[in-house]
Amino acid sequence: MKRWILPWFLALAALVAVGLPLKVRLDTPRLGQPVVIAEGHPAWVECRASLPWVPARWVKQALKTQWGLDVEGQGLRLLRTERHGNRYRFQITAQAPGPGVHRTAFDGIWVQGPWPSHFQVVQAGDFHWPGQEDTLAPFIDEMLVLRPAAVLFSGDMAYDPDPRWFEMLFRQFHRLEAAGIPVISCPGNHERKGWSQYLRTFGPHTFHRVDLGPLAILSLDSAHGRDQFTPSQFQWLKAQLDDLGGRTPILQMHHPTFDPGAYKQGNGDGSGGSLETYRAAFVKLCETRRVPIILSGHWHQDVVFDSQGRLRDDTPDFPGPKFVTTTALGDADLRQVVRWERGAFGYRILEFEGGRMVRYTHDRAGLPKPAPIASTPLGTHAPGQASVKAKEVAP
Amino acid sequence: MTALWLLLYVAWLVRNLAMLTVDGRSWATFLMVLPLLLLPVSAWLRDKRPGLFHSVLTPVAGILALASALVLGRLWMLDYWDTRQVAASALLALLGLSLQWVMMAWRGKIGGLRLWLWIAFWEYVGGWHPALTLLGAGLGAFLAGLQWLPAQAPAQRSRHTVGVWPMMLLLGLVLPKPAWDHLLEPAWAQAFSAFAFGVALASIRRMRGLGERLSTNSLLGAMALLFVIYFPLHTGWWALALGLIGGWLWQRLPRPLPAPKLTAAFLLGLLLSFLLHANSGRPVVKHFVWPGGGSERAGL
Numbered sequence: 001m002k003r004w005i006l007p008w009f010l011a012l013a014a015l016v017a018v019g020l021p022l023k024v025r026l027d028t029p030r031l032g033q034p035v036v037i038a039e040g041h042p043a044w045v046e047c048r049a050s051l052p053w054v055p056a057r058w059v060k061q062a063l064k065t066q067w068g069l070d071v072e073g074q075g076l077r078l079l080r081t082e083r084h085g086n087r088y089r090f091q092i093t094a095q096a097p098g099p100g101v102h103r104t105a106f107d108g109i110w111v112q113g114p115w116p117s118h119f120q121v122v123q124a125g126d127f128h129w130p131g132q133e134d135t136l137a138p139f140i141d142e143m144l145v146l147r148p149a150a151v152l153f154s155g156d157m158a159y160d161p162d163p164r165w166f167e168m169l170f171r172q173f174h175r176l177e178a179a180g181i182p183v184i185s186c187p188g189n190h191e192r193k194g195w196s197q198y199l200r201t202f203g204p205h206t207f208h209r210v211d212l213g214p215l216a217i218l219s220l221d222s223a224h225g226r227d228q229f230t231p232s233q234f235q236w237l238k239a240q241l242d243d244l245g246g247r248t249p250i251l252q253m254h255h256p257t258f259d260p261g262a263y264k265q266g267n268g269d270g271s272g273g274s275l276e277t278y279r280a281a282f283v284k285l286c287e288t289r290r291v292p293i294i295l296s297g298h299w300h301q302d303v304v305f306d307s308q309g310r311l312r313d314d315t316p317d318f319p320g321p322k323f324v325t326t327t328a329l330g331d332a333d334l335r336q337v338v339r340w341e342r343g344a345f346g347y348r349i350l351e352f353e354g355g356r357m358v359r360y361t362h363d364r365a366g367l368p369k370p371a372p373i374a375s376t377p378l379g380t381h382a383p384g385q386a387s388v389k390a391k392e393v394a395p
Numbered sequence: 396m397t398a399l400w401l402l403l404y405v406a407w408l409v410r411n412l413a414m415l416t417v418d419g420r421s422w423a424t425f426l427m428v429l430p431l432l433l434l435p436v437s438a439w440l441r442d443k444r445p446g447l448f449h450s451v452l453t454p455v456a457g458i459l460a461l462a463s464a465l466v467l468g469r470l471w472m473l474d475y476w477d478t479r480q481v482a483a484s485a486l487l488a489l490l491g492l493s494l495q496w497v498m499m500a501w502r503g504k505i506g507g508l509r510l511w512l513w514i515a516f517w518e519y520v521g522g523w524h525p526a527l528t529l530l531g532a533g534l535g536a537f538l539a540g541l542q543w544l545p546a547q548a549p550a551q552r553s554r555h556t557v558g559v560w561p562m563m564l565l566l567g568l569v570l571p572k573p574a575w576d577h578l579l580e581p582a583w584a585q586a587f588s589a590f591a592f593g594v595a596l597a598s599i600r601r602m603r604g605l606g607e608r609l610s611t612n613s614l615l616g617a618m619a620l621l622f623v624i625y626f627p628l629h630t631g632w633w634a635l636a637l638g639l640i641g642g643w644l645w646q647r648l649p650r651p652l653p654a655p656k657l658t659a660a661f662l663l664g665l666l667l668s669f670l671l672h673a674n675s676g677r678p679v680v681k682h683f684v685w686p687g688g689g690s691e692r693a694g695l
Contacts, residue, residue: 004545010537011531011534018465018526050473085523086524195416197477231687232580279676280690
């Protein structure tokens with residue numbers, strides 16, 4: 001037994017040698033995963049330290065010097081500290097200056113006052129490739145005109161592991177946040193190519209919840225392995241849907257829930273990937289927990305299914321959850337996976353009234369009113385003249 | 396030392412490469428897998444030139460293993476491994492080769508309960524950051540290389556035997572399930588640690604006696620059952636049970652442990668496990684890879 005004293009002593013010494021000087025990594029909030037403080041609903045800041053069990057004040061100091069976050073300053077008030085190994089959590093609160101959602105002095109921490117009855121949330125995904133025409137910047141310009149309560153990005157934001165691409169994403173997302181519009185994102189399949197860079201930029205929580213106004217926005221990671229959930233993520237989702245506190249749940253993930261099935265157009269343009277593991281249980285969960293809408297991308301085409309997996313190109317208004325896929329924001333490879341029109345680059349506007357979703361499609365010429373399926377073409381709300389022409393292709 | 400190599404290095408490598416993805420055509424990837432490719436060469440050298448492994452080369456290998464693990468630890472602590480970086484891959488290869496050398500030098504002489512507790516500790520701290528698991532591998536190699544790691548007391552041989560291929564292939568298939576489930580969340584590390592703790596527990600005299608009453612086939616069957624019966628909310632207990640079963644089977648492996656064969660079977664199991672779980676939505680597969688993966692009422 002005594003002969004093991006040296007190995008264990010050296011083990012501790014090695015841990016200290018790796019952990020010093022003390023570093024911290026902020027895990028929540030991060031880009032795409034803000035925290036929102038509401039009256040009576042404090043939020044948690046979460047970080048990891050390079051050494052476990054160190055005093056919390058050291059970690060707070062390191063957060064301040066390394067990340068610029070002062071959990072006891074910048075208008076924030078610290079309520080509670082939790083520690084487990086090298087994970088530290090700080091519960092914070094703050095006072096809202098007025099109605100709506102407001103930035104605090106730290107990017108990613110928002111404070112929410114009385115919420116308007118009518119508001120919009122925008123969803124987009126599948127950005128342009130490096131070297132293609134930039135559609136992200138014009139989209140951000142449009143959002144600054146439209147001023148939704150939040151913008152949701154549902155994956156395939158980065159096709160390139162180059163850190164400069166992620167810096168560009170940071171800059172563009174920051175334009176939205178600087179204008180008071182929180183950004184909430186989830187990863188797609190293409191982010192896996194530069195996974196370490198993605199994790200550095202967006203943090204390690206690839207699925208998360210953001211409570212905003214009357215909404216609980218649940219962002220899921222459908223793209224690890226091959227288009228699937230894992231048991232622990234599925235259990236997490238179930239736990240969140242069982243603890244909504246009266247909020248309306250909105251789900252976003254990269255992959256569509258259903259495969260094109262009988263509605264497939266030709267060979268589906270080679271983009272038939274959909275949720276596979278836990279699909280049946282997921283659909284059942286959305287039905288029983290009354291999830292109004294499940295947002296996705298990946299197919300580069302507008303599609304809406306009902307919970308039976310039927311393509312709803314007849315009406316936007318049908319009972320039960322709406323499984324919605326939104327066209328690409330900028331990936332030039334617009335596809336025709338199902339029989340609905342190929343469409344244009346665009347995004348989707350969700351309108352809410354008194355906490356209920358009242359609209360999720362965009363009326364256009366040539367479609368019945370209200371229009372089924374259709375998203376909003378890029379350029380529709382552009383400031384002045386549209387900077388990018390909506391790319392309409394006949395069905 | 397073979398267990399340390401398998402758990403803290405081989406399983407670590409497969410888990411992280413699966414998680415962070417690799418470019419099969421890059422030099423960095425080639426360097427990462429170099430220690431695995433050179434294992435048969437090390438084994439051949441060990442047989443043909445055993446004197447080399449009792450020379451100054453072994454402590455030097457131990458020092459190199461610790462140095463590379465420390466550099467990697469400081470480089471990666473709280474960060475994410477960019478698998479395209481050649482320098483980091485070269486350091487990882489150096490760690491792997493040094494650890495392999497020490498393992499060959501001390502084949503079968505270092506093991507037992509306390510080594511499994513050592514592995515359990517380093518798997519656990521891998522939940523603080525994965526680089527720390529490698530630190531445990533490097534430090535283990537350093538201590539063994541300098542003969543500072545106590546040699547194993549001769550264990551009582553089991554009256555049962557088990558084939559290397561069925562046992563290690565199955566272990567490779569079942570063990571990483573928590574890693575494929577929890578991905579970046581540290582619960583995988585706690586499960587791996589519980590597994591190693593279970594193996595340590597199985598080597599206690601009373602538990603050995605209990606294990607001796609069970610046939611090899613029933614233990615292999617129980618291990619296979621744990622592939623299908625997986626509890627995402629109780630991975631610690633699941634892994635502890637796997638550790639007990641794995642520990643009883645480990646005692647039945649031929650001695651000295653045939654490191655290349657063990658590694659090949661374990662590696663194949665790990666890769667097969669990754670392939671199955673990465674395709675867990677496919678027809679047929681979806682009904683047994685994850686509990687309720689193909690059903691409408693999974694945990695509702």
